[in-house]
Amino acid sequence: MQIEQTSAGQDTGQPLLKVDDLALRFKGTKANVVDGVSFSVNAGETLCIVGESGCGKSVTALSLMGLLPMPPGEIVSGTALFNGSDLLALPSRALGNIRGNEMAMIFQEPMTSLNPSYRIGEQIAEVVLRHRKVSKSEARQRALKMLEKVKIPAAAQRFRDYPHQLSGGMRQRVMIAMALANDPQLLIADEPTTALDVTIQAQIIDLIRTLQDETGTALIMITHDLGVVAGIADKVAVMYAGQIVEQGPVEDIFDNPQHPYTLGLMSSVPSIGQRSGRLTTISGMVPTIDRMPAGCRFAPRCPFSAEACRLSPPPLTELESGHSVACVHAPLETHFAEVGA
Incomplete structure (x- = not known):
């Protein structure tokens, strides 16, 4: 049997998927549920999108796959170029030809995704x-x-x-x-191990990684598990309240986190070694869509919050090659060294 192969893994020098300034809103809401999100994925590369539940990770993925009902959803702005075609502007028939073929998605709960009949x-x-x-x-x-x-x-x-x-x-x-x-050239995995026990989770992640290596498929992994991120990612995008607050190579995010929210996520992970005290927690809750702060959306929960944080949202600014952060205090070590001087 001959199954026609796609061009998965081919490197054209351009990102396989380039999302720029994506903003989504639901009918009747006061703020964008996804706001100004930009990222790119190259052929064969793995991007992990991390953050708490309700941060907009799954909504972003569903919008790219054309699986978000419109209405009540609405694309406010942005483009999502996949092999040069804007996924957000394609007619439903054209997007249907791509979905399941050139792009595919693994959902969080297979029992609701498979047809029981x-x-x-x-x-x-x-x-x-x-x-x-x-x-x-x-x-x-x-x-x-x-x-x-x-x-x-x-x-x-x-x-x-x-x-x-x-x-x-x-x-x-x-x-x-x-x-x-x-x-497919691109696989989106939305929390594919959440409903499974720990042993099976590890098997599924190893399976995805092995198959990706064999096929050269690019992968967007949506997860809240930093252990998974450390083991599988090339790049990381940290999302909070519908915005990317930090992104960069996985080594930079883990070795040199620059956003207070990223620091909070890292500090809340239990270590294997001897316990020396209680786990660090991030106080407060992710704001609801009708109560988004005017400035930095993390400001109400941030231990470093200042007046400037509450006035206007900080732009995502590149600190070094490929490593960007949306925080007025970044780089943190430089800012606080100057404050303490």
């Missing part, structure tokens, strides 16, 4: 038939091959199972098989 093998085959000129027999062969590729035990037997007959970890493997069935 159809066998898992047929659901994967349907994705192949939608985008490839192959027979039903060839599509089923491709589906079986993908089940084997994601290490489903006894794949030929499982092919005929319904979703409820599989464990949570196996269902997530089916979702990965479905997402990668057409060798």
Whole structure:
């Protein structure tokens, strides 16, 4: 069987996906739920988007995939160039031809993403038939091959199972098989391990990383787990209240975090060594969409907040090559050294 291959992993010198100044709003709200978000992903690269629940990570991903209902959602501004085409401006039919083919998504809860009335093998085959000129027999062969590729035990037997007959970890493997069935150039994984136990989480992350290495697929991983970020990311974008507050190479974010929110996230992670006290917490809550501060959205929770922070939102400013932060105090070590002098 011959399945036409896409150009996953090819390096043209341009970002595979370039999102610029993306702003989204829901009907009847006073502020943008996603506000001025910009990032890029190159072929074969992994970008992790991190932040608390309610920070706009999933909404950003759904808007790129064309899965956010419009209305009540509304694109206020921005572009999302994928292979030179603006995803936000494409007609639904054109976007449907890209979705599941050149771009694919793994969702947080596979049981709500898989159709309970159809066998898992047929659901994967349907994705192949939608985008490839192959027979039903060839599509089923491709589906079986993908089940084997994601290490489903006894794949030929499982092919005929319904979703409820599989464990949570196996269902997530089916979702990965479905997402990668057409060798997409970009894979978006939205908290793909949240509903799984710790051991299975590690297996799923290792599987995604292995398959990515084999195919050269670019990956956007949405997560709140900094352990996952450290092990898989090339670049990191830290989101808070709908805005990217810091982004850069993973080494820079972990070794030299420059936004107070990033510092708070790092400090709240438990260490493996001996405990020396209580874990650090970030006081307060993420603001609701109708109570967004006028200035820096993190200011009400920030231990370094000053009057300037509350007057106007700080722009995302590059501190060094590829490392940008939205904070009037950055670089933190320089600012506080001057304040203490």
